[in-house]
Amino acid sequence: MTQIRDIMTKAPVIPVLVVEHIDHAIPLAEALVEGGLPCLEVTLRTDCALDAIRAMKSVDGAIVGAGTVLNERDLAAVEKAGAEFVISPGLTQPLGKAAIASGIPFLPGTANASDIMRGMDMGLTHFKFFPAEANGGLPALKAIAGPFGTVAFCPTGGISAETAPEWLAHPQILCVGGSWVAPKGAPDKGKIVALAQKAAELGA
Helix, strand or coil: CCCHHHHHCCCCEEEEECCCCHHHHHHHHHHHHHCCCCEEEEECCCCCHHHHHHHHCCCCCCEEEEECCCCHHHHHHHHHHCCCCEECCCCCHHHHHHHHHHCCCEECEECCHHHHHHHHHCCCCEEEECCCCCCCHHHHHHHHHCCCCCCEEEEECCCCCCCHHHHHCCCCECCEEECCCCCCCCCCHHHHHHHHHHHHHHHC
């Protein structure tokens, strides 16, 4: 069974995607995968997000997940759409229990030690640190992570191509979430492939 760690270690960056038009989905996925970023987080922020997940799954090499999953209803909807992993901005007991019971790779959001401890009580060890920069950036995560040596993170929120290498140098950070690799608007394949290639090299 695929574990969330497997998803987090495929590439140093998980693109955070807001797909506004369904006809953008496949070209965007193709460009990101070609550039070396196979794990794609489609956020549930648009009306076509579920259709985008279904469409992107047809792209060879794409591992398509859902972000902004807020509750059990969202979880059921993205599983039905074929999402291969789930990311949430936070962690509630109902969502956490439902995700664990489903067996789908699950990355809940945390912002402080209490969030992490709540997740660990459920048996979770991999977390999204969100919103990363607004929560104090890398110094804050280093301080929070200190007592939790067995825990790994994917910081997301405000991270850029310029700041990502510093985050990724921390041993408990397996990857970062980033929207810079997929600028808004109709996909410019050449530009997105180039951005993805540079992002993929960050883990080298």
